[in-house]
Amino acid sequence: MPDRTKYVLDEREMPTAWYNVSPDLPKPLDPPLHPVTSEPMGPEDLAPLFPMGLIAQEVSQERYIDIPGEVLEIYKTYRPSPLVRAKNLEKALDTPAKIYFKYEGVSAAGSHKPNTAYAQAYYNKVEGTNKISTETGAGQWGSALAIACQHFDIECKVYMVRVSYEQKPYRRILMETYGASVTPSPSMETDAGKAVLADNPDSLGSLGIAISEAVEVALKNEDTHYSLGSVLNFVCLHQTVIGQEAITQMGVAEAEPDVVIGCVGGGSNFSGLAFPYYHRKKEEGLSTRFLAVEPKACPTLTAGDYRYDWGDEAKMAPQVVMYTLGHDFVPAGIHAGGLRYHGDAPMLSLLVKEGEIDAVALHQTEVFEGAVLFAQNEGILPAPEAAHAIQAAITEALDAKEKGEERTILFGLSGHGHFDLGAYDAYLKGELVDYDYAAGSRVEEE
């Protein structure tokens, strides 16, 4: 087994097709239902929101879908992303386990989000869309889409939850630097925003309201489409470049993961790493385990119901079958903002339901403990979201140590935490609060 620290690939070794897990699912997905009529939706029902290129991917049963040349070209500015053996962390834990991580923080947006942002912007551009609207919480998705729209010369309109807009100006400035127009939500630009403000002029906003504003703009303007950064089948599809690269890199390392770990918000990051390995497991008859990690404050996979629910609070998005805490659930204000979603990607939900993927929920204090241990040993400062995967990997490594087992662990490090230092400060000062959905702390207490 080669004893390297970092496994890099040349851009010519990048996958040229996305992997679609749909044909390999244990059973078919239930169809999405119309948000109002609850009738099954066809591709044409989605056309006001998305270009046909993406809608075709949403329902495709093809196992591999070619990545367009223009998307491949822009991927090459930051991909293939590195696979790193966390040797210093292994040493600190004194574990016989081998720990590898796939690092997506090397993109300009600092996370895996550009993998789908570039693809979505491309398909919109090809079909003549001049403008894309979207929502963002703390700004991770918004900044990825802003960069992608800039590249494909599309206007980008971002509705940013007001409390984040005011308290976290850095990602707002980042989006503006990439040419996006950022509006605090609720705003007076939409009926949805006006209605909220009429009721409460001081509203701090929520992701649900911001989605409603972005969707409304897309529905009312023919030249405008809507863009979403997770949950949908085509978003999970685009992220599979991560797992496919990892398989090539782990091959060079002559290492086969016993367990593949990732954090889950909407589910696209986890799916991107895990789905190609799920396919590999089936093909090669392996015994790979998969572990999805979520926050105890928003434990969709471990405490949610598996049923039809709306994708958004305002019931404007389609109803899909997924694990959900309810479309009107407002998670507590944990620092891993990207994991505060009431539902999960339907494809991932189905695989959890069928027992193919395990899930675990963690408190944010233990997550930050893992984050700091990782930063101090591997250098990289992880995003709070990604740190969920780190902490679960540490637990696996310590379990291997206790049992005296060799174990090969692969986890996804979905992004860096350069814009999350306020959260680290709170952790170092001992000021982090843990929220437990199961214990009833279901609403933000801060």
Place this chain on the structure above:
Amino acid sequence: MPDRTKYVLDEREMPTAWYNVSPDLPKPLDPPLHPVTSEPMGPEDLAPLFPMGLIAQEVSQERYIDIPGEVLEIYKTYRPSPLVRAKNLEKALDTPAKIYFKYEGVSAAGSHKPNTAYAQAYYNKVEGTNKISTETGAGQWGSALAIACQHFDIECKVYMVRVSYEQKPYRRILMETYGASVTPSPSMETDAGKAVLADNPDSLGSLGIAISEAVEVALKNEDTHYSLGSVLNFVCLHQTVIGQEAITQMGVAEAEPDVVIGCVGGGSNFSGLAFPYYHRKKEEGLSTRFLAVEPKACPTLTAGDYRYDWGDEAKMAPQVVMYTLGHDFVPAGIHAGGLRYHGDAPMLSLLVKEGEIDAVALHQTEVFEGAVLFAQNEGILPAPEAAHAIQAAITEALDAKEKGEERTILFGLSGHGHFDLGAYDAYLKGELVDYDYAAGSRVEEE
């Protein structure tokens, strides 16, 4: 010529020795003089501050100095850094020039600084140093040294200029996350700090005062050494991994730079990229040009005197021959904090004096214009320091266009700007102020 976007190297292709330009200088460096007696200093005079391993490098005439295995190992966590062809920027400029950049922002500290921080921490560890003191302005050097000390299990004490400590908490938190102890300077922990505070209890501090505090702690405590992030010969030496890697990568690209560009504060970043190319020019009889880029608010190379001067405001550091604006010069408050140093590395200064390297000074408004153009086309958000090199590269590319010339441009992108978004905000709002040393705006006006 291969048409790739990114040229990556395997860790096995990393240089295993640093390149020392000293034996290749057109004439010998003048000896450093004692800060108080003005007598030439020998290695033993530096021993209270630095370990002998580093002092030996400071005066070495060996062309290549092996990189210790433990330093190579930790380099592998982020090196080799990528060389990127800025295809999208070329397209935006519609230039026949080919633009390549070497990107050092992939390190955990986000800049080139860890290349020397790890080396300095290593040589200190080997000689039994348990504690290192240093100063930092906005925190770039301090965070690199904090990470390096953490790795080699050394206590790290950082005196951070008070105004930055209070106004820019993110890099302070970053240093603390990596286990460093950070004290706002001036402090009551040192005589130097007490003297300043006795005079002015509300002092905002300065780099000069912070250096005095860090040096005092090293001089007064036998187990403590001092560490400096630029200027010294051994710092420039450690940075030559950048240029050596670039030569290998440009070789794969089958490209020979006509001009090599970098920004200059103390000079180690520029030296790291340029010195290996300077050696190559001599060996191969090439006509490579070298362009050092500095701010008009602190134009040491273009408007300074070439003479002996102290390295610090408080005259506690040795006197060296360099381009200087005077040890008591306080540059205006431009956002490229890393370029606000009154002098320059003696090796770089000599090469400029001898006409081997050209220099140019830019205003920060034009620098940010280049930074935003670069970010919008290449994705990466550059640090304000690095953006000086970008703007000069753009000027070269436009000049090549005007003259209808092919030209191959290589510049160093020394770091990302994730902690500089306040500066971008000011630029986007049209609030940036330009300071011109030549026009007399020599003191911070904000």
